[in-house]
Amino acid sequence: MRRPWVAGNWKMNGLHQTNDELLKGISSLAAESEIDICVAPPAPYWMQVVEALEGRGIKVLAQTVSEHASGAYTGEWSVGMLQDCGVSGALVGHSERRQLFAETDVVVAAKFAALKQAGLQPVLCVGETLEERQAGETLAVVSRQLLAVLESQGADAFDGAVLAYEPVWAIGTGLTATPEQAQAVHASLRAVVAAFDAVRAEQLRIVYGGSVKAANVAGLFAMADIDGALVGGASLIAQEFLAICQAARQRL
Numbered sequence: 306m307r308r309p310w311v312a313g314n315w316k317m318n319g320l321h322q323t324n325d326e327l328l329k330g331i332s333s334l335a336a337e338s339e340i341d342i343c344v345a346p347p348a349p350y351w352m353q354v355v356e357a358l359e360g361r362g363i364k365v366l367a368q369t370v371s372e373h374a375s376g377a378y379t380g381e382w383s384v385g386m387l388q389d390c391g392v393s394g395a396l397v398g399h400s401e402r403r404q405l406f407a408e409t410d411v412v413v414a415a416k417f418a419a420l421k422q423a424g425l426q427p428v429l430c431v432g433e434t435l436e437e438r439q440a441g442e443t444l445a446v447v448s449r450q451l452l453a454v455l456e457s458q459g460a461d462a463f464d465g466a467v468l469a470y471e472p473v474w475a476i477g478t479g480l481t482a483t484p485e486q487a488q489a490v491h492a493s494l495r496a497v498v499a500a501f502d503a504v505r506a507e508q509l510r511i512v513y514g515g516s517v518k519a520a521n522v523a524g525l526f527a528m529a530d531i532d533g534a535l536v537g538g539a540s541l542i543a544q545e546f547l548a549i550c551q552a553a554r555q556r557l
Contacts, residue, residue: 313540330543394426460502475515519548
């Protein structure tokens, strides 16, 4: 059984006071030692969140990272800066980064590599748009996004990493892939990795994201290849996030 993994992506939300209230609300998650729990706050609040969660076993992730180690890249932050602030890893390839900031598969793969080289955890996000799903291109799209890393870095690059399937049409829309739809994509992604390394494919945690909430997560977690969740808006509500983490624990 793969160890469940749940992360809350706060996106561009939060202020010091509201962060404090949310962190107090999820403080009981320290008891959920059977699963891995992460939160991804905006960069200005990394230190606040790291300090608030110290000793609780909850890791802090960045929402993105530069592929460059340093230099004239105004507005960016490096893997060294993540390490210096106590941040454990980062999301790469989130659909909002791909669509709004024009990040290509090549750039995403480079960010993944930078995290691995620094000993930090990459969380590779893949997913298709509604138009691509309706055109029957879902598996081609997510496989291409995954292969950009596999073909350049090998299956061993996924040791310790997490793969997140986030259908773009389900992010922030209130729509959620059915458990069966999500399972089909997760199984296909695992098969892509298995073509490179069957053992690593079986060990790789593949999580689902896309309007995940307490009301729909049990069905998703019942699927054989869904190993957790990357949670968006629901992670900003302490009781919702607590309930999702508890549902992941019950998957064991």
